[in-house]
Amino acid sequence: MKAPADLLLLPQWVVPIESAGARDSAHTGSVGRSGSPHPCGALADHAVVVQDGMILDVLPADAAQGRYHAAQTVALPSHALIPGLVNLHGHAAMSLLRGFADDLPLMTWLNEHIWPAEKRLVSDAFVRDGTLLAAAEMLAGGVTCCNDMYYFPQAAGEAFLQAGMRATLGMIVLEFPSAYASDADDYLAKGLALRDALKDEPLLSFAFAPHAPYTITDATFGRINTLAEQLGLPIHTHIHETADEIRDSLQQHGMRPLERLARLGLLGPNFIGVHAVHVNDAEIELLAQHGCHLAHCPSSNLKLASGIAPVAKLTAAGVNLGFGTDGAASNNRLDLFGEMRLAALLAKGTSGMATALPAAAALKAATLDAARALNLDSQIGSIVAGKRADLVAVDLHALSSQPVFDPVSHLVYVAGREHVTHVWVDGILKLHDRKLVDLDIDDLSARATYWRTKLTA
Structure with a gap:
């Protein structure tokens, strides 16, 4: 029987930040399908499993789909998934x-x-x-x-x-x-x-x-x-x-x-x-x-x-x-x-x-x-089982991002905030397909205009 999960994320790469040796021994899937980690630390064809706002597991995508039954699965075929x-x-x-x-x-x-x-x-x-x-x-x-x-x-x-x-x-x-x-x-x-x-x-x-x-x-x-x-x-x-x-x-x-x-x-x-x-x-x-x-x-x-x-x-x-x-x-x-x-x-x-x-x-x-x-590294900052699911998907599909030899290098030297498509905080979706989920852009703009008027009056 498959274990339940709230969310299954399937990016092209997972960038866990912490090295394989620093991760919990119970945390599976520290290498890619080729049997060795990407030289920059990114994990190809891996999944991140989220339950109750927490990262439950990080493991090869095939194994994740065989092991977990998720209420929602999000495919991110050209994305790097990074910690918030x-x-x-x-x-x-x-x-x-x-x-x-x-x-x-x-x-x-x-x-x-x-x-x-x-x-x-x-x-x-x-x-x-x-x-x-x-x-x-x-x-x-x-x-x-x-x-x-x-x-x-x-x-x-x-x-x-x-x-x-x-x-x-x-x-x-x-x-x-x-x-x-x-x-x-x-x-x-x-x-x-x-x-x-x-x-x-x-x-x-x-x-x-x-x-x-x-x-x-x-x-x-x-x-x-x-x-x-x-x-x-x-x-x-x-x-x-x-x-x-x-x-x-x-x-x-x-x-x-x-x-x-x-x-x-x-x-x-x-x-x-x-x-x-x-x-x-x-x-x-x-x-x-x-x-x-x-x-x-x-x-x-x-x-x-x-x-x-x-x-x-x-x-x-x-x-x-x-x-x-x-x-x-x-x-x-x-x-x-x-x-x-x-x-x-x-x-x-x-x-x-x-x-x-x-x-x-x-x-x-x-x-x-x-x-x-901030004394928060036990909760956030890396994609590790047991930490809170503060996660960001960055799309590296654009022509300006091609070819991708090293996704970590691209995240720093090529990608910009305009390439962020999805954001989760504590496992809750905050940005979906580049659109804020909970905040009204028109309302925020009107508030900014109000204060600009007050400031310049």
Whole structure:
């Protein structure tokens, strides 16, 4: 008798991300029909079996059809099936500020345009609408999980749940007042209340999100560090994004920002630094020694003229790296396929080594390594029996994709988010044949137009 299953997926290739040796011994089908795995790690003519939102099995397609009786079978004859992409750093609600203040350096952009606009407009409604717009864009582009940092995180959480997208909600902390909170104590209190209110939602997790060393005092960092250790939560903050940030820290504190955070005890396996554009060799070694994680945001760093992170040195030192889009106001796309390709090319160009950040490493950074930074790698990030079924089908049939020698190489250097046809989160279909299943595109567009009118009035 065949075993029951909810879903049987039959792609041309399964790209599990984790190597055969790293997968559970009970997980069958680690080789293709030829008897050996594809040299890039992709499994040809394999199936993925899903039950109750979980990956039940990965095995050769013939064996799967003989072993399982699925309520639904989806044939994907020209597709690569990959784990859902993980956006390790973003400000989802800022999708409503896309293109608002372009072609400006970071501090001018923030001080003279973004922060004044946010002071006027940011509210529960703004964050809910902006986050829903961002979730739609990300899901359509194969991003199934993001690490978000913004005001009114409860409204963001409600929007992510409405979209059916996985998210880590940043409990944002600043010293100065906003429409959301009055001071650091108020930000922390509201963040902790948010965690208490939504901690039982399976698609949501939480992180402390102090904005940056230049907006947080030592005392507040100390309190955050204590709470993070008590609750076992990540700390997610901008770090070494610009040369000005480092110069100002030297003037104010007599040390560079990373040294300051190290002295405060913040560096460790729960630390996610964002950007890390201006890090020297000693700081790279410091990050590696402490087991820190970095969110590399190449498009945003280039657009704001902040610089280029030394990715080849960081990965050579063993620093765990994921990719982030940053907000749509500074990118202006929430496109992780674009970030993968750009990151790989920049690593090669800046290091002078064509072997820097190869395709397989870039794809792993966008999936399993980013999940690891969020403490979610036991749940998502690879196609392994026992993990949640966050899955993305990428069609490599187009003429621009032919011929396919190596599907992993194509996923990084050839494919784009326009090639994503199907997306599942927790086994639930979110994108079908390039069309969002649950979200009304016309409604989202109307909301965006409303906020554009408010912003320009």
